Amino acid sequence: xxxxxxxxQALSIQEGENATMNCSYKTSINNLQWxxxxxxxxxxxxxxxxxxxxxxxxxxxxxxLDTSKKSSSLLITASRAADTxxxxxxxxxxxxxxxxxxxxxxTVTVRA
Amino acid sequence: xxxVMQNPRHLVRRRGQEARLRCSPMKGHSHVYWYRQLxxxxxxxxVYLQKENIIDESGMPKERFSAEFPKEGPSILRIQxxxxxxxxxxxxxxxxQVDQPQxxxxxxxxxxx
Numbered sequence: 241x242x243x244x245x246x247x248x249q250a251l252s253i254q255e256g257e258n259a260t261m262n263c264s265y266k267t268s269i270n271n272l273q274w275x276x277x278x279x280x281x282x283x284x285x286x287x288x289x290x291x292x293x294x295x296x297x298x299x300x301x302x303x304x305l306d307t308s309k310k311s312s313s314l315l316i317t318a319s320r321a322a323d324t325x326x327x328x329x330x331x332x333x334x335x336x337x338x339x340x341x342x343x344x345x346x347t348v349t350v351r352a
Numbered sequence: 353x354x355x356v357m358q359n360p361r362h363l364v365r366r367r368g369q370e371a372r373l374r375c376s377p378m379k380g381h382s383h384v385y386w387y388r389q390l391x392x393x394x395x396x397x398x399v400y401l402q403k404e405n406i407i408d409e410s411g412m413p414k415e416r417f418s419a420e421f422p423k424e425g426p427s428i429l430r431i432q433x434x435x436x437x438x439x440x441x442x443x444x445x446x447x448x449q450v451d452q453p454q455x456x457x458x459x460x461x462x463x464x465x
Contacts, residue, residue, distance in 0.1 A: 341397070342396070
């Protein structure tokens, strides 16, 4: 089974609204990463948050990590049509580990 | 500074044929990873290579699949005697060090007739 699982599977919002998606995982991790995938393209790395961090920001993105609940959230503020994409969380179990374990993703549609 | 380059972008093969997927990592990256993505699913790790060495192939089927990353040239993922179940998007990623974020190519979409 997948290590990371995103929720919801799909999200449709109006431009300017915030989008929040969650990721739950099963085992202890070294870090958790969020990626974006536009239709027909590869994955673009967004943010990496380590197990000893609780929150990170990058532009309009805010990621939280709760290791006690084994969950993370990605918030996109003031969404734009260009944010329409699938978003994946991926976990890395140990430091110097290279295997990314991906969830099935959240498909976000931003309506103009 | 070109990103990870994969070719072809789309590949159609008949059952029983061979598929060869190529990946040129970003300049300065010596670590290459291959992932497979089935429709509506996340990416699944297949294999990790450094120049001329396979480090971890635990995610790759034991039969029909092989990967290489020669001293010169791109990394190759080879699938022999393809079957319908091999239809998927295959992504290559590279990183400068093993604990750095991986940069992904746009993938090769393999369709088996």
